[in-house]
Amino acid sequence: MAVVAVDQQHGPARRSARRQGQHHLQSLVFLVPGAVLLLAIVIWPAIATIRYSFYNATATKAVGLSNYKSLFSTADTLIAFRNNVIWVLVFPFIVTVIGLVFAVLSEHIRWATAFKIVIFLPIVFSVTASSLVFTQIFQLDPHVGVMNAIVQTVEDYFHPPGAYPLSAGQTAASLATSGVVAGPNGTLESGLEVRAGGTVRMGLTGVNPDTLTVLGARPARLPTPSAGAVTGLVWRDFSVSNPSNVSGVLPGEDGFPNLHLALLRSDGSIAATTTTDAFGRFIFSNVGAGPFHIQIQASNFTQGFSGTFWLGPQSLTPTSSLSQTAQALLSVPLIDISMILAYLWIWAGFTMVIVAAGLAALDREAQEAAHVDGATEWQTFRRVTIPMLAPVLTVVFVTMVINVLKIFDIVVNLGIDTSQPGGQSSTLASDVYYLGFGGGVHTGLASALAVMLFILVLPAMLFNLKRISGK
Amino acid sequence: MRPTLRGGGNTMSQARAVLSVSGRHKLFSVAALAGLLALAASMVPAGVSTASPALGHIGGSVSLWAEWTGPEQRDFQAVLSPFESETGVTINYSSKGSNMDTAIDAAVAGGAPPQVALVPDPGTLLTLAKKGAIEPLAPVIGSEASDYGAAWNNLVTYNGKLYGVWFKGANKNTIWYNPAEFAMAGLKSTPTTWQQLLADAATLKRAGVTPFSLCTDIGWPVADLWQNVYLKTAGATDYDALAAHNIPWTGPTVTTAFDTLAQLVGQPSYLLGGTKGSLSNSYPTCADKVFPKPGTMPQAAMVIEADFVVNEIVGNSANYTAGTIGAGGKKCTANPADTPCYDFFPFPAPAADQMNNSAIQGSGDVAMLFKPTAAAKAVVKYLGSPEAGAIWAHLGGFASPNKMVPLTSYPDPVTEADASELQHATGFVFSLDDLQGSWEPSLWQDMLNFVKNPSATNIASIQKTMQAQATAAMGH
Numbered sequence: 001m002a003v004v005a006v007d008q009q010h011g012p013a014r015r016s017a018r019r020q021g022q023h024h025l026q027s028l029v030f031l032v033p034g035a036v037l038l039l040a041i042v043i044w045p046a047i048a049t050i051r052y053s054f055y056n057a058t059a060t061k062a063v064g065l066s067n068y069k070s071l072f073s074t075a076d077t078l079i080a081f082r083n084n085v086i087w088v089l090v091f092p093f094i095v096t097v098i099g100l101v102f103a104v105l106s107e108h109i110r111w112a113t114a115f116k117i118v119i120f121l122p123i124v125f126s127v128t129a130s131s132l133v134f135t136q137i138f139q140l141d142p143h144v145g146v147m148n149a150i151v152q153t154v155e156d157y158f159h160p161p162g163a164y165p166l167s168a169g170q171t172a173a174s175l176a177t178s179g180v181v182a183g184p185n186g187t188l189e190s191g192l193e194v195r196a197g198g199t200v201r202m203g204l205t206g207v208n209p210d211t212l213t214v215l216g217a218r219p220a221r222l223p224t225p226s227a228g229a230v231t232g233l234v235w236r237d238f239s240v241s242n243p244s245n246v247s248g249v250l251p252g253e254d255g256f257p258n259l260h261l262a263l264l265r266s267d268g269s270i271a272a273t274t275t276t277d278a279f280g281r282f283i284f285s286n287v288g289a290g291p292f293h294i295q296i297q298a299s300n301f302t303q304g305f306s307g308t309f310w311l312g313p314q315s316l317t318p319t320s321s322l323s324q325t326a327q328a329l330l331s332v333p334l335i336d337i338s339m340i341l342a343y344l345w346i347w348a349g350f351t352m353v354i355v356a357a358g359l360a361a362l363d364r365e366a367q368e369a370a371h372v373d374g375a376t377e378w379q380t381f382r383r384v385t386i387p388m389l390a391p392v393l394t395v396v397f398v399t400m401v402i403n404v405l406k407i408f409d410i411v412v413n414l415g416i417d418t419s420q421p422g423g424q425s426s427t428l429a430s431d432v433y434y435l436g437f438g439g440g441v442h443t444g445l446a447s448a449l450a451v452m453l454f455i456l457v458l459p460a461m462l463f464n465l466k467r468i469s470g471k
Numbered sequence: 472m473r474p475t476l477r478g479g480g481n482t483m484s485q486a487r488a489v490l491s492v493s494g495r496h497k498l499f500s501v502a503a504l505a506g507l508l509a510l511a512a513s514m515v516p517a518g519v520s521t522a523s524p525a526l527g528h529i530g531g532s533v534s535l536w537a538e539w540t541g542p543e544q545r546d547f548q549a550v551l552s553p554f555e556s557e558t559g560v561t562i563n564y565s566s567k568g569s570n571m572d573t574a575i576d577a578a579v580a581g582g583a584p585p586q587v588a589l590v591p592d593p594g595t596l597l598t599l600a601k602k603g604a605i606e607p608l609a610p611v612i613g614s615e616a617s618d619y620g621a622a623w624n625n626l627v628t629y630n631g632k633l634y635g636v637w638f639k640g641a642n643k644n645t646i647w648y649n650p651a652e653f654a655m656a657g658l659k660s661t662p663t664t665w666q667q668l669l670a671d672a673a674t675l676k677r678a679g680v681t682p683f684s685l686c687t688d689i690g691w692p693v694a695d696l697w698q699n700v701y702l703k704t705a706g707a708t709d710y711d712a713l714a715a716h717n718i719p720w721t722g723p724t725v726t727t728a729f730d731t732l733a734q735l736v737g738q739p740s741y742l743l744g745g746t747k748g749s750l751s752n753s754y755p756t757c758a759d760k761v762f763p764k765p766g767t768m769p770q771a772a773m774v775i776e777a778d779f780v781v782n783e784i785v786g787n788s789a790n791y792t793a794g795t796i797g798a799g800g801k802k803c804t805a806n807p808a809d810t811p812c813y814d815f816f817p818f819p820a821p822a823a824d825q826m827n828n829s830a831i832q833g834s835g836d837v838a839m840l841f842k843p844t845a846a847a848k849a850v851v852k853y854l855g856s857p858e859a860g861a862i863w864a865h866l867g868g869f870a871s872p873n874k875m876v877p878l879t880s881y882p883d884p885v886t887e888a889d890a891s892e893l894q895h896a897t898g899f900v901f902s903l904d905d906l907q908g909s910w911e912p913s914l915w916q917d918m919l920n921f922v923k924n925p926s927a928t929n930i931a932s933i934q935k936t937m938q939a940q941a942t943a944a945m946g947h
Contacts, residue, residue: 143767205677
């Protein structure tokens, strides 16, 4: 068509009708291969899809609009809609802003090309490869997952874990075995009162022998009583050869080293503090009359940060009296946010390059004029550069809206378990795939979803086409 | 379980397996082939010197579909190659991965099914038998059908005719434990009752060892676990009745199963990561926490999973030895870099329900015949023969439901015990959730809901929900 248009504009006015006809024929011949391909792999499948969307699961019987009705009535597809809404609301805006920031920054730094290459690099990797990388980054174990390693470093700085961190679901009270009772606020206390010159034995279980080995524990040994002092032993009261014996200090039972203890007066105030040695022994010297209790402080059992499951089932859910379905539809799953983070890493370079091209094409006179008039860098950026860039930013934004409306690859790769229909991170496109080609195939519903997706993309697409052809 | 809809972990590990094999493949393919042929010839047990004495030269070719890829495909082809050289039949093996059911459906609809296929799901086989798409096998395998337990044959019988021959079985009636962790708690034997299992868990806890690493980030492993408990408390007859929804989900046997399992999942300190951690523990990571790679230490003593977990364990380190004695006769160590071990014990029934102990939940691959050519019939007959099973049994990672496959074919006592369970099962049931049709995903959600809150009131409300969902989906 373009050939014809050019001819009409620039061709000599007195060209004969015959030549004109030849040209039409010629261009038709050139159009045929493309048109045939387009017909075979775009138009015909599109029409078939529309037709199938009115058919049942096996595409054998027409069912009218029932597929479209179930699109809006089944919780599974509503979850997919919700996720698409989250993607569209969050991703295009942020990726456009990041692209803008990077583009502007790259104009102001040295090694701008190197910077641009590094930011642009992720776009050349396949999304599957990037997803594999991010599966590792989001791993639960902070030794593997970089995200959790970062959180752990910060978290442990503010809340250092104790030497004997409790495992999940374990309470300090459950460790108390012989001569120990639960105290207030996660502490443990000796069961009996003790006075100067006395000795206390406190047996704990529920701690792994490896934990003690790492802390340099030695076989438990009772301390020698000493006049004017309270002495004692804290040991692992679990014997492999005799698991049911929970009273005496048996061979093979280790002391608890480096345990923080306090000497409590009868009014509950702290008289002194100390720590146990490698054999689990402790001594409070020159303590006065007493009576006292020994307290094992709660800080010994503080748990460290064990990781957030970035690709896991947590979500921001409205806690109200809403129905379960409504709650599900209004919640924002963490996995969506994690996927958006990964996708930002992939696409930020692309938007940066487009915006940078827009920046390079700008007429700098307006900016210079603003500077001359005394505008600050920020004012120039905000009042001059951004308005002038607006057309480019709009195209980038709309392209990204289209991009995430049909978001599929990262969803399926990062959320293998959760992108199945009804899964927490499923989207319209992943539903189309799984319903159309996964297990439990429903051709009709999948086609209806595909048509729905097309209708949703259509306005954004037309907008972009109009913008491009308008130029 | 249906691999198509489930277990991302599975898919990932399969993908990994495929990657690692294709990497090695180039280097070793020639050597491996030669080696396998030699192995197949030399390791077939005494008295079974040829593939099948009854078969002479047949010739021709047979198309064969199954789900195996990667190392499993290599092992399966080692099973086929003696048959091929014996009979001159060329077998065109094609792997359909986890899309077996879809691929077969499409091929049957398109009128070009393979001549022989192995499916991981007797439901598919029965559907095809109903359509008349596959051949009855009585004339093909004859009396050799009795090599399989009645529980197995019943699953592939339609209208009184046998339509399938079982080749590979998987046992879900297993709890895998790290012997070194048990030793750390002074446990000298494995539990044989549910009550003993809970008591041992308490002892492990006192020793500072977390008893269980549950694989419960998504619903199907919880469903498998619950189905084990239901089978052990209610028995195989009730299990089948519930699967067909002839017993209501609000019934007392269902309540009992939930209450029994609540004794375990209701103890967060027994679970690695507590309740919250369990809900983010995915397969196969959950198994790695009991049988880790060198460089990390075990974090729990037991993982409740099917026997295919062995692939993951030995994949983590070649150091892992089957049984309770480490490599070189040394003590089993918790440290996977030394002499770690793995072993299993059967999922125990409560003391009062010991009669259900030999009913097991599992799955398997069953061979069926689409086109009764001489060569195709010979292939099916061969797959049902003990000789074929024995070849893969030697290679490991395989258990045959065929009673005539000698238990001595298995490479270690653990696989042998696993296969022995399969062969002697008095009741054999497939995953109940896979028989639920459209409400299966809802069932999984209900099971997760139970793990989140296993209180009596929540159990009652879950049962009501499940009853409503089952009635709506199954029409009765």
